[in-house]
Amino acid sequence: MGKRSSGNNRRESIHRRGPAAAGMLILFSLLLAAVLGYAQIQERFPKPDFQTDYTRPDLSTPLPRAQVWEYVDIAVLIAALVLASYFAHRLRSRRKIFWLMVFSLVYFGFIRQGCVCAVGAVQNVAYALFNTGYAIPLSVIAFFVLPLVFTLFYGRTFCAAVCPLGAAQDAVILKPVRLSSTTAGLLGMLPVIYLGLAVLFAATGTGFIICRYDPFIGFFRFGASFAMVLFGAAVLLLGTVVARPYCRFLCPLGVLLDWMSRLSKKHVKITPDTCSNCRLCEESCPFGAIHKPNPSAQSPDKQTELRRLAVLLVLLPVIMFGAGWAGSRLYVPLARQHPTVALSEEILLENGGKRAVMTDATRAFRASGKTADELFEEAGRIQQRFRTGGWLLGGFIGIVFVFKLIGLTILRRRPEYEIDAGACFSCGRCFSFCPYEQLRLGTITQKELEEMEREGKNGSGAGGTSPMENNQNG
Amino acid sequence: MAGKPERAGINRRGFLKSSLNTLSGLLIGGIGGLLFSRSSKKEMVWQIDPEICIQCERCAANCVLAHSAVKCVHSFSMCGYCDLCSGYLEPGARSRDTGAENQLCPTGALKRTFIENPYFEYTIDEKLCIGCGKCVKGCAAFGNGSLCLQVRHDRCLNCNECSIARSCPSQAWKRVPADRPYILRGDESASFERRMKRGDHG
Ligand code: SF4
Ligand code: SF4
Ligand code: SF4
Ligand code: SF4
Numbered sequence A: 001m002g003k004r005s006s007g008n009n010r011r012e013s014i015h016r017r018g019p020a021a022a023g024m025l026i027l028f029s030l031l032l033a034a035v036l037g038y039a040q041i042q043e044r045f046p047k048p049d050f051q052t053d054y055t056r057p058d059l060s061t062p063l064p065r066a067q068v069w070e071y072v073d074i075a076v077l078i079a080a081l082v083l084a085s086y087f088a089h090r091l092r093s094r095r096k097i098f099w100l101m102v103f104s105l106v107y108f109g110f111i112r113q114g115c116v117c118a119v120g121a122v123q124n125v126a127y128a129l130f131n132t133g134y135a136i137p138l139s140v141i142a143f144f145v146l147p148l149v150f151t152l153f154y155g156r157t158f159c160a161a162v163c164p165l166g167a168a169q170d171a172v173i174l175k176p177v178r179l180s181s182t183t184a185g186l187l188g189m190l191p192v193i194y195l196g197l198a199v200l201f202a203a204t205g206t207g208f209i210i211c212r213y214d215p216f217i218g219f220f221r222f223g224a225s226f227a228m229v230l231f232g233a234a235v236l237l238l239g240t241v242v243a244r245p246y247c248r249f250l251c252p253l254g255v256l257l258d259w260m261s262r263l264s265k266k267h268v269k270i271t272p273d274t275c276s277n278c279r280l281c282e283e284s285c286p287f288g289a290i291h292k293p294n295p296s297a298q299s300p301d302k303q304t305e306l307r308r309l310a311v312l313l314v315l316l317p318v319i320m321f322g323a324g325w326a327g328s329r330l331y332v333p334l335a336r337q338h339p340t341v342a343l344s345e346e347i348l349l350e351n352g353g354k355r356a357v358m359t360d361a362t363r364a365f366r367a368s369g370k371t372a373d374e375l376f377e378e379a380g381r382i383q384q385r386f387r388t389g390g391w392l393l394g395g396f397i398g399i400v401f402v403f404k405l406i407g408l409t410i411l412r413r414r415p416e417y418e419i420d421a422g423a424c425f426s427c428g429r430c431f432s433f434c435p436y437e438q439l440r441l442g443t444i445t446q447k448e449l450e451e452m453e454r455e456g457k458n459g460s461g462a463g464g465t466s467p468m469e470n471n472q473n474g
Numbered sequence B: 001m002a003g004k005p006e007r008a009g010i011n012r013r014g015f016l017k018s019s020l021n022t023l024s025g026l027l028i029g030g031i032g033g034l035l036f037s038r039s040s041k042k043e044m045v046w047q048i049d050p051e052i053c054i055q056c057e058r059c060a061a062n063c064v065l066a067h068s069a070v071k072c073v074h075s076f077s078m079c080g081y082c083d084l085c086s087g088y089l090e091p092g093a094r095s096r097d098t099g100a101e102n103q104l105c106p107t108g109a110l111k112r113t114f115i116e117n118p119y120f121e122y123t124i125d126e127k128l129c130i131g132c133g134k135c136v137k138g139c140a141a142f143g144n145g146s147l148c149l150q151v152r153h154d155r156c157l158n159c160n161e162c163s164i165a166r167s168c169p170s171q172a173w174k175r176v177p178a179d180r181p182y183i184l185r186g187d188e189s190a191s192f193e194r195r196m197k198r199g200d201h202g
Helices: A001-019 A019-036 A067-093 A093-111 A118-130 A138-154 A157-161 A166-171 A179-187 A187-203 A226-239 A245-248 A252-264 A301-330 A329-335 A339-352 A358-367 A373-411 A437-442 A446-457 B003-037 B056-060 B134-142 B162-165 B189-196
Strands: B044-048 B070-074 B108-117 B119-124 B147-151 B173-177
Touching: A019 A118, A067 A093, A067 A138, A067 A157, A093 A157, A093 A166, A118 A187, A118 A252, A118 B003, A138 A157, A138 A252, A138 B003, A157 A166, A157 A187, A157 A252, A166 A226, A166 A245, A166 B108, A179 A187, A179 A373, A187 A245, A187 A252, A187 A373, A226 A245, A245 B119, A252 B003, A301 A373, A339 A358, A339 A373, A437 A446, B070 B119, B134 B147
Parallel strands: none
Antiparallel strands: B044 B147, B044 B173, B070 B147, B108 B119
């Protein structure tokens, strides 16, 4: 064991020459180590032979929280989803939904500290689908599947009372403004792009950007980077006037929930009775999810509509391929987000003599014993995945965009006030605005109902503008 | 208002909607089932591979927790119990005593206790350790490499994307099964393994 004996010699010589020389020797070897990158682990000094009855202490190895908690989380999730759907559909009680929402905020937010959440689980799923080596935990699958399935049955009751991110924003709504349908529609493309990027980055193993830009994790944990806290505060501040801004204009899971909700077997209605178009509920939804009635006379004729639809359908493949092509062109900057690709670019810079000082990353790589060619090859493979991914990302965004346009061109005739199933969070706020609901609950009499209806129709009710002017906005 | 075509339209819509509903349900179920077949019953947690870590000090700064979940751990079985500990003493330290100016650790978390001539035991006060890895680097450079950085699972929140892992320049972070959550050196590795098998989690 040459190594061992040289260590011995060195130690003896140190002891002879005293601390100052030893210090210099240490300094020198540290400098050397810093230059070389990192020091190889080697046993330079023999393990001591203790004369006293000293015994080595044990190294403590505290374990993560017990496995059962994972199942507790799944159970709480199921219970909350069941209750949320029950409160919204059967009891139609905003108050009960509210208290369940508070519970979820406390449990999933502050107690479980926001991880894992249904929004983030999308990334684990994408990662697991494309990387067979990753064994996805059961709880993550549950957090992905259950909210979507419940939404397929009952609409977005998950958003109303289970999601901690939604709850945090719902709690701060003060004076919500109503956005025009064009603004809302355009901003509604943001979550689509975000979702596409998040799936691309997760599938390629680049990172989980949804987690990185989670607005509330800092609050849930009472501490985070300054940027994170700032973003969270901004979302909450904006949320006082634009209700649930993250949910509506960023949340990637919201895209999927929106689709599922449109297809849902059941969805909450403003009133289970017939609508008398009294307009009392018109402004009751802070999220602009209530469509105003749209008498057939107001919409353009069928001919124009069909023509527009035909144009859009012809444009669909064009836009899809255009966007896909644009997406694939972006593969270089996108792939650079992957640590391996970023590293290979730095190594390339250094090898080409374009940069003199090594970074921590390149130093670590050079010490790892892998060759640059191996690295470049791997980086090339990742870039290739990004090129394909870019096509899919662009195509996906293109399709969604065209379908949004189609949704705007085709005016569905609506005889009465109606909930937009995609945008509605099933929060239950609008229920009590309906006088028929009040009558059913026995809080008003038939006479009061008629009175209320008259006031609403005269425009002195909740809404200020005439329904005719606003038809197209629905 | 032509009643009939409208009704037909609604029916068509209804049919389309319910078929799409079933289709989506099947799709989600399919994805769920596929993932379930690949899933792990165990939770996965983050850990640092000490053989890859270069002690860049990001572990001290980048954890979402104010006091990083990464701490220095000591594999006593590998330690030389040196008087002149290169993980403990500042390079060029004047004297070998416990004066703060001589210590490598910025927070004085590495404690030195006299055992017998000429041996000293080094232990880590986790309340003080910030996980900067300065001592680890010192020990690896000139000592036995008995110190290393590890995620302490009584502190770690097991973030879905660990913010240190993301910025680790050596890509030393990996997900490990929750019942084998440490990557240790020396005899500690084997004795940890034995303890886990026995179910003794002290
Ligand atoms: S339940 Fe009513 S108020 Fe709540 S989001 Fe849906 S439409 Fe808006
Ligand atoms: S960030 Fe990575 S290289 Fe730096 S100290 Fe932590 S584990 Fe080691
Ligand atoms: S030098 Fe850094 S890692 Fe080592 S004990 Fe001190 S604070 Fe912890
Ligand atoms: S998973 Fe989170 S808490 Fe744990 S070490 Fe990483 S950042 Fe810190």
